[in-house]
Amino acid sequence: MRRTVLSALALACTAVLASTVPAFADGTSPTPAPASVKPTAEPTEPTTGTEAPTTEPSVAPGDPTKAPAESEVSVVPSGAPDTGEVTTGSDSGGEGALIGTGAAAAFALGGAAVYVVRRRRATGA
Amino acid sequence: MTLPSRRAFVTAAMATLLVGCGGGGGGEAGGSDADRGGSASPSPGSAGEASRPAGKNVRALARSVPVGLRIPAIGVDTPVMRLGLAPDGSVEVPPVEADDRAGWYRHSPTPGQVGPSVILGHVTVGTYGEGVFRDLRRLRRGDRIEARLENGTAAEFTVSGVRTVAQARFPTEDVYGDVGRPELRLITCGGPRSGDGYRDSVIVFAELSSSSPGSS
Numbered sequence: 001m002r003r004t005v006l007s008a009l010a011l012a013c014t015a016v017l018a019s020t021v022p023a024f025a026d027g028t029s030p031t032p033a034p035a036s037v038k039p040t041a042e043p044t045e046p047t048t049g050t051e052a053p054t055t056e057p058s059v060a061p062g063d064p065t066k067a068p069a070e071s072e073v074s075v076v077p078s079g080a081p082d083t084g085e086v087t088t089g090s091d092s093g094g095e096g097a098l099i100g101t102g103a104a105a106a107f108a109l110g111g112a113a114v115y116v117v118r119r120r121r122a123t124g125a
Numbered sequence: 126m127t128l129p130s131r132r133a134f135v136t137a138a139m140a141t142l143l144v145g146c147g148g149g150g151g152g153e154a155g156g157s158d159a160d161r162g163g164s165a166s167p168s169p170g171s172a173g174e175a176s177r178p179a180g181k182n183v184r185a186l187a188r189s190v191p192v193g194l195r196i197p198a199i200g201v202d203t204p205v206m207r208l209g210l211a212p213d214g215s216v217e218v219p220p221v222e223a224d225d226r227a228g229w230y231r232h233s234p235t236p237g238q239v240g241p242s243v244i245l246g247h248v249t250v251g252t253y254g255e256g257v258f259r260d261l262r263r264l265r266r267g268d269r270i271e272a273r274l275e276n277g278t279a280a281e282f283t284v285s286g287v288r289t290v291a292q293a294r295f296p297t298e299d300v301y302g303d304v305g306r307p308e309l310r311l312i313t314c315g316g317p318r319s320g321d322g323y324r325d326s327v328i329v330f331a332e333l334s335s336s337s338p339g340s341s
Contacts, residue, residue, distance in 0.1 A: 072240025073301040075232040077216035080295035083258070084314030084323040085221045085251040 183333045185307045186237030186280055191229045193273035194244060199260035205272075207231045208245065218245055223253045233301070233310075236272035237280035237333055241301060241308045244272075248313045248323065258313035262289060262327045270309060270331050278338055282309045282331035289315050289325050300328060307333035 191205045208217040208228040219228040227246040234240035247256030270282040290296055292314075300310050309331040316325030 072303045073230075073233045073243070075210060076297060076301045077210060077230070077232075078214040078297075080292035080326045081216045081218050081245050081312055082314070082322060083218050083245055083256070083312065083326075084248045084318075085256075086249055086318050086321060086323070087251050 183307070183335055185239045185333070186235075186274070186278065186336055187276070188235050188238055189274035189276040189278065190231075191236050191242075191244070191272045192275050194227050195271040195273070196264070196268070198265070198268040199263055201227075201257060201260075203227050203246070203257045205229050205244065216243075216245065219247060221247070221250045221253065223250075225250045225253065225257045227257055227311075234307075236274065236282070236309055237278075237307050237336060239305065239307055241304055241310050242272075243300065243310045243312065245312045248315060248327070256313070258311065258327075261311060261313045261329060262287065262315050264311075264329050269334075270311070270329075272309070278336055280307070280309075280333060281335045281337065283334040284329055284331045286330040288328045288330070290328065291316075291324060292322075292326050295326055296328070309333070 190207070193203065194205050195202045203226045206219060206226060206228045208219070208230050209232070211217050216230050217228070219226055225247055227244050229235070230243040230245065233243040236242045236244075246258035246261070248259050248261070250256045264284050264287050266284055266286060268284040270284065272280045272282070274280060288296075288299075300312070309329075311329040311331070313327050314323035314325065315327035316323055318324070
């Protein structure tokens with residue numbers, strides 16, 4: 001019973017403190033007159049800091065934008081530019097290297113197999 | 126003080142501490158957000174979003190033909206030639222030769238003028254090997270591009286995006302369309318090889334971030 005009451009009290013205190021912390025964070029620090037002049041019109045005005053960024057950033061380039069009468073690119077080309085000259089022989093060279101490597105590997109495997117067979121026969125005889 | 130009450134006070138104290146910390150942290154986070162939003166031109170070393178607002182506020186330059194292009198991030202330092210239109214209506218490309226270089230499309234604005242200035246370069250030049258724009262696709266948002274102009278000044282751009290698109294669906298409007306501010310487009314080929322060419326185009330989009338009197 002007593003524990004329950006004390007726990008409830010602690011919870012209530014925590015809730016009160018939690019609600020007051022954001023209030024301290026937002027408002028001006030001491031707030032000497034919360035009861036006397038509470039509903040003044042001033043609290044809505046101090047947000048003057050936000051007016052600067054919202055006024056003119058969309059019209060930023062003052063001089064350059066004054067004459068977009070005609071297209072900035074006077075003649076628009078058609079299609080994609082062909083900026084990649086390839087050599088036709090390079091691919092076949094790669095294939096040749098692949099075939100050579102495969103043949104060498106097969107040859108090495110065959111040699112190893114022959115060696116093992118002969119070794120076994122020699123030890124068995 | 127009995128045991129339960131002590132526990133209750135400890136619980137309350139801990140909860141209060143936690144709430145206080147949370148509130149403080151939130152306040153700091155809000156402050157740093159405000160700082161980020163408020164600083165319109167932060168240090169040029171910071172990449173990405175930090176450099177973007179700067180491009181909007183930089184004044185456009187007078188017309189002057191580009192003579193050189195430097196991209197430190199991928200080791201490009203090349204002279205720039207002039208390119209026109211091919212008979213089939215496509216844009217000309219630099220000649221295929223050992224001494225590969227970039228080319229500026231002369232019907233587009235010069236770098237630093239209002240509009241998309243277009244510079245092209247090869248990714249490969251046949252038997253001569255790799256082209257001047259071989260590593261263009263490696264560019265990332267925030268990388269710097271410097272265009273040296275005929276009048277001795279230099280226009281510095283910041284990469285805002287890199288796109289690889291199929292050549293069959295080349296985004297003509299995105300590349301050559303009006304933008305209302307000084308921008309730069311670097312174009313080369315990319316993607317897998319198909320037949321005697323490449324399947325894709327690599328397009329780098331950049332915005333003017335500053336101009337300087339030129340290093341030489």
